[in-house]
Amino acid sequence: MNEGQKPPAERFLELLRPVERDLEVYCRRLFWNEQETLDAIQNAVLRAWAAFDRYHENASFRAWLFKILTNEVFALNRKYARIAQSEFHLDARQMDLLPALEQAAAYTDWLLSPEALRDALDQDLIAALRTLTETERAVLLMRGIGNLRYREFSDSLDIPLGSVMGHLARARRKMREAIRSCQRRATL
Amino acid sequence: MRCHEARNLIGPYLDSELDAKTSFEIEQHLETCADCARAFEAERALDTRLFAALGRGEKTAEIWQELEAQISSANLWSRLKPARRWKLALLGASSMVSAALLAMFILLGRRPLDLAVAVAKDHRAYLAGAMAPEFAGPVPDELARTFNDRLDVRAFSTRPSIADFRTEGARVCHLSGVPVAWILGRYQGIPVSLIVLKKAELVHFPSAKRRIESGEPVICSRAGLLQFAARVVGDQVVCAVAETSKSHLEALVASVRGPG
Ligand SMILES: [Zn+2]
Numbered sequence A: 001m002n003e004g005q006k007p008p009a010e011r012f013l014e015l016l017r018p019v020e021r022d023l024e025v026y027c028r029r030l031f032w033n034e035q036e037t038l039d040a041i042q043n044a045v046l047r048a049w050a051a052f053d054r055y056h057e058n059a060s061f062r063a064w065l066f067k068i069l070t071n072e073v074f075a076l077n078r079k080y081a082r083i084a085q086s087e088f089h090l091d092a093r094q095m096d097l098l099p100a101l102e103q104a105a106a107y108t109d110w111l112l113s114p115e116a117l118r119d120a121l122d123q124d125l126i127a128a129l130r131t132l133t134e135t136e137r138a139v140l141l142m143r144g145i146g147n148l149r150y151r152e153f154s155d156s157l158d159i160p161l162g163s164v165m166g167h168l169a170r171a172r173r174k175m176r177e178a179i180r181s182c183q184r185r186a187t188l
Numbered sequence B: 001m002r003c004h005e006a007r008n009l010i011g012p013y014l015d016s017e018l019d020a021k022t023s024f025e026i027e028q029h030l031e032t033c034a035d036c037a038r039a040f041e042a043e044r045a046l047d048t049r050l051f052a053a054l055g056r057g058e059k060t061a062e063i064w065q066e067l068e069a070q071i072s073s074a075n076l077w078s079r080l081k082p083a084r085r086w087k088l089a090l091l092g093a094s095s096m097v098s099a100a101l102l103a104m105f106i107l108l109g110r111r112p113l114d115l116a117v118a119v120a121k122d123h124r125a126y127l128a129g130a131m132a133p134e135f136a137g138p139v140p141d142e143l144a145r146t147f148n149d150r151l152d153v154r155a156f157s158t159r160p161s162i163a164d165f166r167t168e169g170a171r172v173c174h175l176s177g178v179p180v181a182w183i184l185g186r187y188q189g190i191p192v193s194l195i196v197l198k199k200a201e202l203v204h205f206p207s208a209k210r211r212i213e214s215g216e217p218v219i220c221s222r223a224g225l226l227q228f229a230a231r232v233v234g235d236q237v238v239c240a241v242a243e244t245s246k247s248h249l250e251a252l253v254a255s256v257r258g259p260g
Helices: A008-030 A034-050 A061-080 A092-103 A105-112 A114-118 A122-131 A134-144 A150-157 A161-187 B003-008 B010-014 B020-032 B034-055 B061-073 B082-091 B094-108 B114-127 B153-157 B199-204 B206-213 B246-254
Strands: B165-175 B178-187 B190-198 B219-223 B226-233 B236-242
Touching (some): A061 A134, A105 B034, A134 A150, B003 B020, B003 B034, B010 B034, B020 B034, B114 B206, B114 B219, B114 B236, B153 B190, B199 B236
Antiparallel strands (some): B165 B178, B190 B236, B219 B226
16 A cells, blocks of 8 residues: 555554654653643644644654654743753762763772662662753653664754764763762662 | 773764774774773663663553544644645745644644543542442531532432433542542443532633533543543533443433432
8 A cells, every 4th residue: 555645644643653652751751740741742743743744754753753842842941941940960079070980990890780780770860860951861861762863863952963972971971970879878 | 993982982882873994993992902891881781771761661541542633633734635735835934824733733632631631540540449439328418518619519419311320329539639529330331430520610620621611512532441521511510431432421421410
């Protein structure tokens, strides 16, 4: 059967269904509020549907929807201008230590020790997202949940490929450090 | 390749974003450098653990079913022939048309119906045996005294007149803080919840309020496997929820006579 013959709504839903779960989980990790998550998903999906005639079959539908949803989330964040208060940053002293830490063999030893990741709780890992900036969080989640490519992050966020790598590297570094400080607190 | 170069590329390497040549150079380095090999292994372990935790979660069926229903039914735009769409887009400066259509979808489109979602949650508790009727006859006086005019005692005597409906009992529930009469029963053997609240309390359920006020005689919505239907009877709103078809539930709600 020719794909082009199906009604657009049917084609849109066929493409949407396999992505629904990932979109919702992604959105929940970007926001902390249930109602906003629902609003963002609803607005993004309807926006995508309204623009479906401009979607090209050869592009990745998943990447296209992640882009629309990310823009929706960022727009809601700007609207409520809460970015600053919803994020707290690692203090500067701790940040200075990070490059040195990364080089240290002790750090690798810790990460490879059986208890390091076993003892990290899901909720601690999710809470550690709060130490990331909005963009760092989005790139990390696009990678981890969206399974997207760097050029797709770059297109979604409208930032150069080089900065994508920088944001992602910082996101990973902050997550590692947050997990480690959770664990230090737990063992005190 | 030197150690620091390899370490700088850990992320892109794990994400399979490097070209074949660079990946090969990294792999060669890892074969000869135990420290870097361990560092790569550690990062991979962290990524696996992290992405598993961040990606865990199920989708909320209600949200997606509502959205899908909205898209399947409200496809005014897509019913137009492509050529006609093109003309329309040109006609109205395409961005304005899209903006207007989007606004239309959002305003007219059915948002997940707040009242249906709230009702479905408690009905699931009933189905799971986590919620039971508290009385079978008239409302106990001491309970009625707690209503403070927010709930009408007569709400508890609401019954559908349709055949095959049997009542098992009733209780008071709170939906988003709103006291409601909850009548538990069976229709054709299927568990049904009948929920009655004051019409004035609809202010707590704006999307249901909007649809009821738009003049639909019976409003329907799906919440997962559950069908929801509601209608205004006098100054009360009567809702029903059950795992049944839309037409069955519509008929059930339509058969409710005014209380008293
Ligand atoms: Zn090395």
